[in-house]
Amino acid sequence: MVYQDAERESGDERVFYRDGGKFHSSDLASEELRNATKGILANRWAGHPRTAKFSVAVVAVTSFIFGILLALIQIFTLKQYPALFSSSTEVKQLAYQLTPMLALSIVINNVQPALSGVGIGAGWQATVAYVNISCYYLFGIPLGLVAGYKLNMGVKISEI
Numbered sequence: 084m085v086y087q088d089a090e091r092e093s094g095d096e097r098v099f100y101r102d103g104g105k106f107h108s109s110d111l112a113s114e115e116l117r118n119a120t121k122g123i124l125a126n127r128w129a130g131h132p133r134t135a136k137f138s139v140a141v142v143a144v145t146s147f148i149f150g151i152l153l154a155l156i157q158i159f160t161l162k163q164y165p166a167l168f169s170s171s172t173e174v175k176q177l178a179y180q181l182t183p184m185l186a187l188s189i190v191i192n193n194v195q196p197a198l199s200g201v202g203i204g205a206g207w208q209a210t211v212a213y214v215n216i217s218c219y220y221l222f223g224i225p226l227g228l229v230a231g232y233k234l235n236m237g238v239k240i241s242e243i
Contacts, residue, residue: 142197150193154186184236 157164165178202211231237 139198139201142201143194146193146197147190150190153193154189157182157186157189 161179161182165175168178169175199211199215202208202214
């Protein structure tokens with residue numbers, strides 16, 4: 084896909100023009116998101132889709148690596164970190180059991196917002212919203228129900 088973007092200064096904020104439409108940078112969700120995605124939308128990359136594609140790959144790989152590092156830290160400190168939150172042995176045992184699922188969630192939740200941010204920054208807000216809602220209802224809820232009830236991976240409550 085060839086980007087036909089151009090940017091012009093308009094007072095304090097940047098205005099991006101794409102396919103005849105106007106896109107205000109203030110429409111982005113946050114300052115961090117604006118900074119992360121402005122290189123993809125910048126005028127210097129207009130007509131350079133491979134450069135924009137490479138920057139998206141760098142964002143995705145970097146987010147994945149940070150997620151893996153955080154998950155590994157959590158797994159390697161499995162016996163230490165539950166004590167930061169509770170002195171109860173039951174709570175610690177539950178934390179030990181749930182740590183692998185939490186580590187997987189950390190990895191996934193590092194990559195997904197970065198890719199959503201890139202999509203939003205590229206002007207695909209509606210598409211990103213549909214993908215997020217679809218994934219939640221078509222995958223998240225059914226997988227949670229199967230894992231919790233069919234595979235018996237839910238939290239075990241002991242009788243006191």
